[in-house]
Amino acid sequence: MTMKSTQNNLPLQEISHESDLDKNFGKHIAKMAHGEKLFGCIQCGNCSASCPMSVYMDHTPRKIIAMIRAGFRDEVLSSKTIWLCASCYNCTVECPKGIKITEIMYALKRDAILTKNYPKGFPIPILSRTFYNEVKRSGRINETSLLMKYYFSYNIFKSLGYAALAIKLFFTGRLILFEKGIKNKAGLKQMLSSSKN
Amino acid sequence: MKYLYFPGCSLKSSGRSYEESLLSVLKKMNVGVEEIDDWNCCGATNYMAMNERNAIGITARNLALAEKQGKEDIMAPCAACYMGLLKTQKYIETEPKVKETVLTNLKKSGLEFENTSKVRHPLDIFINDISLDTIKDNVYAPLKGVKVACYYGCQLTRPYATFDDQRDPQSMENIVKALGGTPVEWPIKTRCCSGSMTSTVSEIGLRMSYLILKEAKDRGADVMITACPLCQFNLECFQGKMSGKYGENVKMPVMYFTQLMGMAFGLDKKELGLHRMLSPELSLS
Numbered sequence A: 001m002t003m004k005s006t007q008n009n010l011p012l013q014e015i016s017h018e019s020d021l022d023k024n025f026g027k028h029i030a031k032m033a034h035g036e037k038l039f040g041c042i043q044c045g046n047c048s049a050s051c052p053m054s055v056y057m058d059h060t061p062r063k064i065i066a067m068i069r070a071g072f073r074d075e076v077l078s079s080k081t082i083w084l085c086a087s088c089y090n091c092t093v094e095c096p097k098g099i100k101i102t103e104i105m106y107a108l109k110r111d112a113i114l115t116k117n118y119p120k121g122f123p124i125p126i127l128s129r130t131f132y133n134e135v136k137r138s139g140r141i142n143e144t145s146l147l148m149k150y151y152f153s154y155n156i157f158k159s160l161g162y163a164a165l166a167i168k169l170f171f172t173g174r175l176i177l178f179e180k181g182i183k184n185k186a187g188l189k190q191m192l193s194s195s196k197n
Numbered sequence B: 001m002k003y004l005y006f007p008g009c010s011l012k013s014s015g016r017s018y019e020e021s022l023l024s025v026l027k028k029m030n031v032g033v034e035e036i037d038d039w040n041c042c043g044a045t046n047y048m049a050m051n052e053r054n055a056i057g058i059t060a061r062n063l064a065l066a067e068k069q070g071k072e073d074i075m076a077p078c079a080a081c082y083m084g085l086l087k088t089q090k091y092i093e094t095e096p097k098v099k100e101t102v103l104t105n106l107k108k109s110g111l112e113f114e115n116t117s118k119v120r121h122p123l124d125i126f127i128n129d130i131s132l133d134t135i136k137d138n139v140y141a142p143l144k145g146v147k148v149a150c151y152y153g154c155q156l157t158r159p160y161a162t163f164d165d166q167r168d169p170q171s172m173e174n175i176v177k178a179l180g181g182t183p184v185e186w187p188i189k190t191r192c193c194s195g196s197m198t199s200t201v202s203e204i205g206l207r208m209s210y211l212i213l214k215e216a217k218d219r220g221a222d223v224m225i226t227a228c229p230l231c232q233f234n235l236e237c238f239q240g241k242m243s244g245k246y247g248e249n250v251k252m253p254v255m256y257f258t259q260l261m262g263m264a265f266g267l268d269k270k271e272l273g274l275h276r277m278l279s280p281e282l283s284l285s
C-alpha cells in the first residue's frame, strides 16, 4: 500500500511496506478512547459529511478512522486533522455505529502530545498546553493571562491583530487583569493525578 | 425554587453580561441562586486534549463541592462547562478505572462524592421548571415584529443533553415566542462556531463564525441570541474584521438570550450588561 502525506510544512513519510504500519495502533487508541466500537466502522462517511471542519482537514474523520484501524500511526498523530477537531460532537451524534469519534480525536491529541508527534509550531496544541498549565496554577482561567502566555509561546506578533479588540474589552469591563484564582489550590492539586493520560 | 450556580471562568470576565442578565432575569422571577463556593475551571476542551483523568478529576471536584453545599440542582450557563459536567458524571458512571482514581483523589482532598446532583442548563430551567407561562407573565414590552435567529452552537445540545432535540432544538424559539417575538427558521443553528479557533487558526475560525452570521442575516433576522459565552464572543466581537475580510457586511446585534428576555421584561440596560456589548444595539420601537 502506498500512501503519501500531502500536508504542508509537515515531515513527509511514505508508507510502502506493510512493516511500516503499527498493527497495535487501533487497539491502543480504542483503549485510550474507551471505544472498542471503532473497529465496527462501515466507512459510510456520515462523520465527514456532518463535520464542519472536514473541508479544512488534511484527512477527513472517516479517513482518520480507517487509518487508525490500518495502523498509520505517524500520519495520524502528526496530522492537523486531530487539532482542527473543534469537539462539536456532530460526528458522534450522526455515526450509525455508535462510534465516539470526538473522544477518539481527544485520545489522538493526548497520544500526539505524549509521543511528541504533534505538528510543531501549530497554534492549537500550544493553546491547550498553556490553558492546562494556567488552570493547574490558579484553578481558574484569566483570559488576559492565558492569551498573553499563549502568544508569548506561539508568536508574540500575532497578538497585535487583537490589540484593538483588547482595548474595547478593557473599557467595557470585560477584560479582567487580575484573577486571584481559587482559595483551595492544594485541594485542586490533589485532583491532578500523576498518571500520564 | 433555588439552584446551585456554577458560573465558569468566562461569565466572570468576557462573558460578564451573561451572568448579569441571567441573574437579573431570575431575580425578576423570584428564583434563588447560590454560587458554588470555590469552584474551579471546568477545563473546557483543553484538559481533555491533555489528560483525561485530570479533566474528569477537576470537574468532579466541582460536582463534589456542589454536593457538599446542597441537594439543589446545579445550574451551568456556559455550554462547555455544562457539557463537561454532564460528561464527567457519565464517565464516573461508566468507566470504573476513571471513577477509582477520581474518588481516591477526592478523598485525599477531603471531599465525599456520590454523583447525585442534577446538572441543568438555564434554558432547561426556564422551560421545564419556571415555565413559558411565567415568562409570559413577566413580559412588559413584547418583542412585536422582532425577528430572532436562535443560535445554539454545539455542546449545548450534544451529545449528552436530553432537555431538547439534538438536531432541531426549540427551547430558545419557544422563549422568543413567549416574549412576543418571531423566531426565524434556519437550518444551521447547531453548527459549530469554531470555538477558540478564532484566536488560534483565525483564517478558519473567523470563516466559520462569519457563515453563521451571514445565514442569519440572509434569513432576515434583526438579532441573534446565544446561550454560550464562547459562541457569543466569536459572533459578537469580530464582526468588523469578518465584514472587511469577506467583503460582506455581517454586522448585527448578537446578545445572550437572557439579555433579550430582560429587555422584554423592561429591565434596566445596565442590569443586563447591555453597556458592555460590542455589536450594534437592538432597538425596540
Ligand code: SF4
Pocket (backbone or CB within 6 Å): A040, A041, A042, A043, A044, A045, A046, A047, A048, A061, A062, A065, A094, A095, A096, A097, A098, A099, A101
Ligand atoms: S460515521 Fe461512523 S461508521 Fe460512518 S464512517 Fe464515520 S465512524 Fe465510520
Ligand code: SF4
Pocket (backbone or CB within 6 Å): A047, A050, A051, A052, A053, A054, A061, A084, A085, A086, A087, A088, A089, A090, A091, A092, A101, A102, A105
Ligand atoms: S467533533 Fe470534531 S471531528 Fe467530529 S464533527 Fe466536530 S469537528 Fe468534526
